[in-house]
Amino acid sequence: MSEQTTRPVVRMRGIVKRFGGTTVLDGIDLDVHEGEVVTLIGPSGAGKSTLLRCVNGLERIDSGTIEVDGEQLSSTEKGLNHLRSRIGMVFQSFNLFPHMTVMDNLTVAQREVLGRSSDEARQRGAALLERVGLGNRADAYPDHLSGGQQQRVAIARALAMDPAVMLFDEPTSALDPELVGEVLDVMRTLADEGMTMMVVTHEMRFARRAADRVVLLADGGIAEQGPPEQVLDHPTSDRGRAFLQQLA
Ligand code: ADP
Ligand code: MG
Numbered sequence: 122m123s124e125q126t127t128r129p130v131v132r133m134r135g136i137v138k139r140f141g142g143t144t145v146l147d148g149i150d151l152d153v154h155e156g157e158v159v160t161l162i163g164p165s166g167a168g169k170s171t172l173l174r175c176v177n178g179l180e181r182i183d184s185g186t187i188e189v190d191g192e193q194l195s196s197t198e199k200g201l202n203h204l205r206s207r208i209g210m211v212f213q214s215f216n217l218f219p220h221m222t223v224m225d226n227l228t229v230a231q232r233e234v235l236g237r238s239s240d241e242a243r244q245r246g247a248a249l250l251e252r253v254g255l256g257n258r259a260d261a262y263p264d265h266l267s268g269g270q271q272q273r274v275a276i277a278r279a280l281a282m283d284p285a286v287m288l289f290d291e292p293t294s295a296l297d298p299e300l301v302g303e304v305l306d307v308m309r310t311l312a313d314e315g316m317t318m319m320v321v322t323h324e325m326r327f328a329r330r331a332a333d334r335v336v337l338l339a340d341g342g343i344a345e346q347g348p349p350e351q352v353l354d355h356p357t358s359d360r361g362r363a364f365l366q367q368l369a
Contacts, residue, residue, distance in 0.1 A: 128191060129154050130153055130154065130189065130190055130286050131153040131176060131187070131188070131286055131317075131319065132152050132186075132187070132188040132189075133175075133176070134185055135148050135150065135184060135185035136151075136172070136175060136185035138168070138171055138172075138180060138183055139183050144341055146175070146182075146341055147341030148185070148341075148342065149185070149338075149343065151343070153317060154317070155317055156315040156316070157333050158312045158316075158320065158332050158333050159318070159319050159320070159332065159333065159334050160321075160322060160327070160331075160335045160349075161173075161320065161336050161338060162321075162322070162323070162335060162336070162338070163337050163338035163339050163344070164339060164364055167338040167340075168338055168341060169290075169321040170290050170291075173290050173321060175187060176189065176194075176286075176288060177208050177210055178204060182194075189204055189207055189208060190207050190285040192204060192207075207286070208285070208287075209279030209284035209286070209288065210290070211272070211276055211288070211289045211292045212275075212290050213290055213291045213295050215263070215268065215271040215272050215275050215295075217271055217275060218263075220262075222262060223250065223259050223260070223263070223266070224246055224250075224260065226263070227242075227245075227246035227250065227278050227281050228243055228246050228281070230278070231281050231282065234282070235282065246277070246281060247259065249277035249278075249281055250274075250277055252277065252280075253273040253274070254273065254303070254307070255270060267300055268295065268296045268297065268300055269296055269297075269301070269303045270303075272304045273303065273304060273307055275292075276292075276304075276307055285317065286319065287311070288318075289308065289321065291321050291322060291323065292308070292322070293305060293322070293324060301324070305326075308327065309327070309330060309331045313331075323368075325353060325368065328349050328353065332349050333348070334346060334348065336352075337352055337356070337361050337364060339358075339360035339361070339364060340360060344356075344358045344361045345361040353365060
């Protein structure tokens, strides 16, 4: 294989992140390869969100290096903006622009950040709306959509930027239980299509079905990692066993 295909899309080395006197991430090494789906699990407060926010440059790291798509995360605003255009992020809250229609939500960054024409952006937006099952809602405003529909729009909006990697931070935890499945279905399809993904979730069914690798964070470090069956059914660390036991 050429260097191009073996280079990780996300490469983290020695990531340390502190808040005040508390070390939240204590030397994390993690690679995510092209087409790989990595699910991050672990107790509340373990640093899962912080790790994703570091990848996206929303938090500044205290030491270590992060590369995305071969480019080192830089601290300059220009560098960060370029990098963020390569990363799709979907949060627990849906974060759509409330005063814009679904289509405008999908096209604004394509036009303003990527410089696509209105026609091109709308075509891409329409194709992605079809893909997330919302082809008929282009003119709706977000507050006329269910939470599950809003989250699917948020996924489509992120995909419209043709990101190198998609980061998901508990994308279904704010949803009513009956709406969780439609969002997980979209994510599962994306995973099957080969999207590179880092997914923080409590949905162990998703981890089992869609993840290539499960990474269990605890006490600032990676307590376990491996294929879903290995980590979820046969954890070897005390922290891993304790966390998985309280889920059962
Ligand atoms: P998780 O997503 O695994 O639940 P977080 O990454 O949200 O964990 O938080 C990890 C730790 O960092 C927690 O103790 C949290 O209180 C702390 N933390 C997160 N963000 C901040 C912040 N902006 N300022 C201070 N402490 C923070
Ligand atoms: Mg979190």
